[in-house]
Amino acid sequence: MLHGHDLLAIGDLARRTGLSVSAIRFYEGKGLIRSLRTAGGQRRFLRSDIRRLSFLLIAQQLGLTLPEIAGELARLPHGRTPTAADWRVISTRLRRTIDARIAALERTRDALDGCIGCGCLSLRKCRLYNPDDRAARGGAGPRFAMAGHEPG
Template sequence: MPQLAGGAHHALSIGELSDRSGVAPSALHFYERNGLISSERTAGNQRRYRRDALRRVAFIRVSQRVGIPLKDIRAALDSLPEARTPTKRDWSRLSRLWRAELDARIDTLEHLRRDLDGCIGCGCLSLKACRLQNPEDNLGSAGTGPVRWKPDPTE
């Protein structure tokens, strides 16, 4: 295999990285455009990835699978010393940081599920009383009538 700058051997082509990681080349290009992975170019202008890109891609995929937005994944990877590949210890630290956000999302979804069951039971979808459309009757303080629609003053 070609040698990358700095003496690193065993660089992976995009096809090899795709095959080994199970991630489509288009997704790898997307990750690279968004600063999640990086490549170097050969003399023939072909991308070559260091072998540690496999672990970074695995980290990205697992993070996405649990619902972490790409901007947060990038920030996590950028927080690592010298942009190194995440270790098991890094994953433990980052997952503790993300746990509160995930717990909040779970609580929101459980609340939505409870309200949805109630809404299906009544079937009214009342803008005045529906807990999905009008949580905690926040619209009641705006008075009667169509409070969600605001006319364009220039019309």
């Protein structure tokens, strides 16, 4: 059973998280947090939403997309503050995601070092060149510089 002290007005949530009221409404609209409504129609948020929004801000700084963040938040219990064990499960999953992104960034950095420094000025010799669009099945964009695709 919720008590009045368990709920926060949107302005209080904004002050506690450093987010603007409009940002909180945006995240609510995306389903990342949920509000309850008073008899007068005012939004009230659970205290646990402070941690959810804090996690969201950190996850965005780590480069996670809103759908990725939503997937992680959906795994957390609604209506109670997540426990250390809840966060540990998410942390383990995020660690794998972050490690994969670090590896992709390192591959991209290494490819760009060779490309920028080679001075070849020739698409025929360029390590990132994609003759006959051989990388097309991998998707749009500079495939050899993304996600571990190797020129060949």
